[in-house]
Amino acid sequence: MQLSPVMESFILHWGEMGSRWGLNRTVAQIYALLYVAGTPLPADEIAGTLKVARSNVSTSIRELQSWGLIARTHAIGDRRDHFVAETDLWTAAARVADARKRREIDPTIEALAGCLSDARTDDAIGKDAVARIRAMHDFLEAAGGWYEDVRELPQSKLETLIKMGAKVARLEAPAKKPKKKKGKGRR
Amino acid sequence: MQLSPVMESFILHWGEMGSRWGLNRTVAQIYALLYVAGTPLPADEIAGTLKVARSNVSTSIRELQSWGLIARTHAIGDRRDHFVAETDLWTAAARVADARKRREIDPTIEALAGCLSDARTDDAIGKDAVARIRAMHDFLEAAGGWYEDVRELPQSKLETLIKMGAKVARLEAPAKKPKKKKGKGRR
DNA sequence: TCCTTAATTCGGAATATTCTGAAATATCAT
DNA sequence: ATGATATTTCAGAATATTCCGAATTAAGGA
Numbered sequence: 001m002q003l004s005p006v007m008e009s010f011i012l013h014w015g016e017m018g019s020r021w022g023l024n025r026t027v028a029q030i031y032a033l034l035y036v037a038g039t040p041l042p043a044d045e046i047a048g049t050l051k052v053a054r055s056n057v058s059t060s061i062r063e064l065q066s067w068g069l070i071a072r073t074h075a076i077g078d079r080r081d082h083f084v085a086e087t088d089l090w091t092a093a094a095r096v097a098d099a100r101k102r103r104e105i106d107p108t109i110e111a112l113a114g115c116l117s118d119a120r121t122d123d124a125i126g127k128d129a130v131a132r133i134r135a136m137h138d139f140l141e142a143a144g145g146w147y148e149d150v151r152e153l154p155q156s157k158l159e160t161l162i163k164m165g166a167k168v169a170r171l172e173a174p175a176k177k178p179k180k181k182k183g184k185g186r187r
Numbered sequence: 188m189q190l191s192p193v194m195e196s197f198i199l200h201w202g203e204m205g206s207r208w209g210l211n212r213t214v215a216q217i218y219a220l221l222y223v224a225g226t227p228l229p230a231d232e233i234a235g236t237l238k239v240a241r242s243n244v245s246t247s248i249r250e251l252q253s254w255g256l257i258a259r260t261h262a263i264g265d266r267r268d269h270f271v272a273e274t275d276l277w278t279a280a281a282r283v284a285d286a287r288k289r290r291e292i293d294p295t296i297e298a299l300a301g302c303l304s305d306a307r308t309d310d311a312i313g314k315d316a317v318a319r320i321r322a323m324h325d326f327l328e329a330a331g332g333w334y335e336d337v338r339e340l341p342q343s344k345l346e347t348l349i350k351m352g353a354k355v356a357r358l359e360a361p362a363k364k365p366k367k368k369k370g371k372g373r374r
Numbered sequence: 375t376c377c378t379t380a381a382t383t384c385g386g387a388a389t390a391t392t393c394t395g396a397a398a399t400a401t402c403a404t
Numbered sequence: 405a406t407g408a409t410a411t412t413t414c415a416g417a418a419t420a421t422t423c424c425g426a427a428t429t430a431a432g433g434a
Contacts, residue, residue, distance in 0.1 A: 004311035006302050010320055013298045020291050022209060024422060035323075036316045043381075053424045058382055079432070080380065087319060089326040104207050111200045115193050124191035129223045132274060133197055136222075139276040146349060149356035161352055162333060168348060169336035211392060230411080240394045245412055266402070267410065 001049045007036050011050070026052055027060040031069055031085055040073045040082035068095035090155060098151070105144050112137035188236045194223050198237070213239055214247040218256055218272055227260045227269035255282035277342060285338070292331050299324035 003011070011032040018028020029050055034041060043061065047054045061083060064070045069092055073082045086092045116137060119130045150158065190198070198219040205215020216237055221228060230248065234241045248270060251257045256279055260269045273279045303324060306317045337345065 002311070004309050004316075006306045006309040006312050006320075007316060009305070010299075010302050013295065013302070017291065017295055020209060022207060026423080036319055038315055038319055054380095055382075055384090055425070056423055059423090062382090087322075089323060093326075093330075104204065108200065108204055112197075115197050115200070118196070119193045122191050122193040124189070125193050128225055129191075129194060132223055132225055133193075135274075136276060139280075143280075146353045149353040151356075153356050157355070161355060165348055165352075166333045166336040168344070169338075169340050213393080241410095242395075242412075242414090243393055246393090249412090 001033075001037060001041060001045055003049060007033075010036055023063075024060075026050070026056050027063050030057065030060050031064055034070055034083055034085035035087060037085075038087065040075065040084045042078070042080040042082050044080070046083070067099050094151070097147070101144060101147060105140060109137060109140050109144060112140065188220075188224060188228060188232055190236060194220075197223055210250075211247075213237070213243055214250050217244065217247050218251055221257055221270055221272035222274060224272075225274065227262065227271045229265070229267040229269050231267070233270070254286050281338070284334070288331060288334060292327060296324060296327050296331060299327065 011029050014032035015025040015029040018031070019025055029052075030046055033046060033049060041049075043057045044054060046061075047057045050057075061070065064083075065072070068086070070083050070085050073084055075082055086095065112133060115133050116130065119125055119133065150161075153161070198216050201219035202212040202216040205218070206212050217233055220233060220236060228236075230244045231241060233248075234244045237244075248257065251270075252259070255273070257270045257272050260271055262269055273282065299320060302320050303317065306312055306320065337348075340348070
C-alpha cells in the first residue's frame with residue numbers, strides 16, 4: 001500500500017505511543033496502518049508497506065487479535081487472509097481495557113489474596129504490613145468489580161453516565177479553582 | 188530491612204506487575220518495599236534489602252518521585268534522605284493517571300492535531316483516512332477533557348459518582364445477561 | 375498425489391533496556 | 405579549608421526484547 005506523508009507520520013507516532021503502553025513498535029504500527037487504511041490488507045502487503053519481515057507481521061497479528069483490535073477477513077478469489085482494524089474507538093478502548101484487566105489486574109488480585117493467606121503463617125510480618133497488603137487487595141478488587149459493572153452497560157447508558165460525571169464536575173469544581181483553563185476549549 | 192517471606196513475595200509480584208505497566212522492575216520493587224514497610228527508609232537500606240546497586244536506587248527513586256508515588260523525608264540526627272511511599276491508593280492511582288495523561292495522552296493529541304494540519308497539504312491522502320485520524324484525535328481529546336473535569340472533583344464526590352455508576356450498572360445490566368457471576372461476591 | 379502459495383515457528387542476530395561500579399559531585403560538620 | 409558521608413552521573417556490562425530469515429507446516433488447486 002502506498003503511504004502518503006501524513007499516513008506515514010501517523011503510523012510512526014503510533015509506533016512510539018504503543019511502546020509506552022506495553023505493545024511493541026511493530027504491533028502498534030500495524031494497528032495504525034490498518035486503522036488509516038480502513039480497508040482489509042493481506043499480511044504480505046502490511047510487511048511490504050511497513051518494511052518489516054513477513055514473520056514479524058504474523059506474530060504481531062496474533063498479538064493484535066489477542067487484544068481484539070483487528071479481525072481476519074477474506075476477499076473472493078484471494079486465498080490470503082486479510083485484516084481489518086476495529087475502527088470504533090470506544091470499542092477498541094474497551095477491548096484493551098478488558099484485556100488488561102484480565103491479564104494484569106485479575107492475576108494481581110489473586111497474587112495478593114495468596115499473600116494474605118500466607119501471611120497467617122508468616123510470624124515475621126507485622127500486623128500493619130498485612131493491613132496494607134489487604135488495603136491494596138481490596139482496592140484492586142473494588143476497582144475491578146466497579147469496572148465489570150460499568151462494562152456491562154450498553155454504550156448509550158455509559159455515554160450518559162460519563163457526560164453526567166463531566167457535568168457534575170463542571171458544576172462543582174470551578175468554585176474552588178477559578179484558574180483559567182489554557183486548552184483551546186474542548187467539545 | 189529484614190523481609191518476611193510474605194513481604195518478599197509481595198515485592199516480587201510487584202516487580203513483575205510494574206514491568207507490565209511500563210515501570211522497570213527495580214522501580215516497582217522499591218515502591219512495593221516502601222509500601223509494605225510503611226516507614227521511611229534510606230536509599231542504602233533499600234539497596235541492601237533489594238540487593239541492587241545503590242546507584243540504581245538513586246535513579247529509580249528519581250523516577251518514583253516523578254510519578255509522585257514517594258516522598259523524601261528526614262530523620263533527626265541522620266543526614267541521609269529517607270523515602271516513604273504514598274499509601275493512600277486512591278491518591279497513588281490518581282497520580283499515576285495524571286502522569287500518564289500528561290506524558291502520553293496529551294502529546295499524542297498534539298501529534299494528531301499536527302497530522303490533521305499537515306493533511307491539508309497532503310494530496311496523496313484520502314478524505315476518509317483524514318476523517319479517521321480526526322476521529323481518533325477527537326476521541327482522545329474528549330476522553331482527556333472528561334478526565335480533567337472528573338479529576339477536579341473532591342475525592343468524596345468522586346467516590347459518590349463512582350458508586351452511582353456501579354449502581355446504575357447493577358440496575359440496568361442484569362436484565363440482559365442473567366448469566367451468573369463467578370467471582371466470590373465482592374463488596 | 376504433487377505442486378504452488380500462504381502462514382507459522384524458531385534460532386539467533388540486532389537492538390534496546392536495565393543495572394552495576396567507579397568516578398564525580400554535593401553536603402555538612404569540624 | 406579538610407575530611408567524612410551522602411548522592412548522582414555515566415560508560416559499558418549484563419540482560420531482555422524485538423526482529424529477521426530460513427526452515428517447517430498448512431491449505432488449496434490441478
